[in-house]
Amino acid sequence: MNSDLTPRLDKAFAALADPTRRAILSRLAIGEATVSELMAPFALTQPTISKHLKVLEEAGFIERGRDAQRRPRKLVTPALHDVADWIEPFRRQWETRLNNLDRHLASLNKETD
Amino acid sequence: MPPRTNSTTEVNLVVDRVAHKITLTRDLAGSREQVFEAWTRPEQVAVWWDPSGAPLAECQIDLRPGGGFRFVNQGPSGAHPFSGVYREIAPPIRLVFDALGSLGTVLLEDVGGRTQLTVTIACTSAEHLDQFLQMGVADGTAQTLDNLVAFIASKRG
Numbered sequence: 001m002n003s004d005l006t007p008r009l010d011k012a013f014a015a016l017a018d019p020t021r022r023a024i025l026s027r028l029a030i031g032e033a034t035v036s037e038l039m040a041p042f043a044l045t046q047p048t049i050s051k052h053l054k055v056l057e058e059a060g061f062i063e064r065g066r067d068a069q070r071r072p073r074k075l076v077t078p079a080l081h082d083v084a085d086w087i088e089p090f091r092r093q094w095e096t097r098l099n100n101l102d103r104h105l106a107s108l109n110k111e112t113d
Numbered sequence: 114m115p116p117r118t119n120s121t122t123e124v125n126l127v128v129d130r131v132a133h134k135i136t137l138t139r140d141l142a143g144s145r146e147q148v149f150e151a152w153t154r155p156e157q158v159a160v161w162w163d164p165s166g167a168p169l170a171e172c173q174i175d176l177r178p179g180g181g182f183r184f185v186n187q188g189p190s191g192a193h194p195f196s197g198v199y200r201e202i203a204p205p206i207r208l209v210f211d212a213l214g215s216l217g218t219v220l221l222e223d224v225g226g227r228t229q230l231t232v233t234i235a236c237t238s239a240e241h242l243d244q245f246l247q248m249g250v251a252d253g254t255a256q257t258l259d260n261l262v263a264f265i266a267s268k269r270g
Contacts, residue, residue, distance in 0.1 A: 006240045013130045087128055090135075090246050095124040096164035098139045098230070101151060104161045105143030 012083050015059035020044070021052050025061060025075065032065050032074035133242045135234040145205035145221040148228045152208055152219055158184065176202055182210070214241065 015021055024038055039049050053073060056062045060079040065072040127136045141148055151157045153176050159169040163186050171185035176199065183196040197212030208219040220231040236242040 006243050009130065009243055010239065017131075086243075086246060087126065091124065091126045093164050094126065094137050094232075097162065098124050098137070098141070100161035100164065100166060101148075102139070102141050104151060104157065105141055105147055108147060109143060 009083070009086065011059045012061070012079070015055050015061060016083070018052065018055075021056055024049075024052060024056065025080075028062060028073060028075040032072040034070045034072050038073065128242070128246070130239045130242060133236040133239050135236075135242065135246075137230075137232040139230050140224065141228045141230050143228055144226065145223050145228050148221050148230060149205040149208070153202070153204075163187070175199075178202060215245070 016025075020042060023042065027033060027038060027041070035046065035049055035053065038053070039046060042049065044052075053062065057064075057073075061076055062073045063076050065074050124137055124139045128134075129136070143151070151161065153174060155172040155174045158174065159172040162169055162172070162184055165186075167187045169184055170187045170191050171183065171194070173181070173183045175181050178199055178201060180199050181196060182199065183194050185191045185194040195212065197210045197217070199208070199210045200216070201207060201209035206221055210217050214237060216235040218231075218233040218235075220233070222229040222231070236245060
């Protein structure tokens, strides 16, 4: 197994654990935004927002855009896909299995009706 | 990880790395008694356990606390049976078992004649949980997936 995985996921999940940071990611999913644009809906101070942005940056979820003046933040989608991909096969497997179970139960009830 | 919810007929998965616990929920078309039997009668488990849809090649269940179970898929994936030991049997509400280092709990709630199924897989650490989930991610072979599920909740042998 990839020994880098656990620390990487620790960082990613720690970053995702905070509701403000998840809200920031949701906002950035619509498009890039500057720090002041991000501050507006959250009623947080600039240092607080910056701290959240730093955590998201270190987890690899966001990066700074090209415009050096505005320094807009934008989403790094591959990092989010990593987290989704980590779980998806497992989810799919159980989805299929429990669909089988549901079908099995439905067939039992059909027989007894 | 926030749950991915689609419709009520699909499985809802929550992975809590801090508590190193995986929780799956799904609404099922049957009474709790029926669902409990589907999880504990070998002739029924054999029908639905393998996600491929094929019946199990072997399905043994010794349904008592301390009793063992063993599910073996057909074909190459059957090389990695899922086996474990029952810890608690409380029909039609709860089934608890140990398997491959994790503790699995099946909880059934009556929802107007249908059943809300909750499967919880408690791992010993976040790393344990990562390994087990990653086994299914590494590649798509049935064998890898078998290791994964075996480890987890119930089984796919």
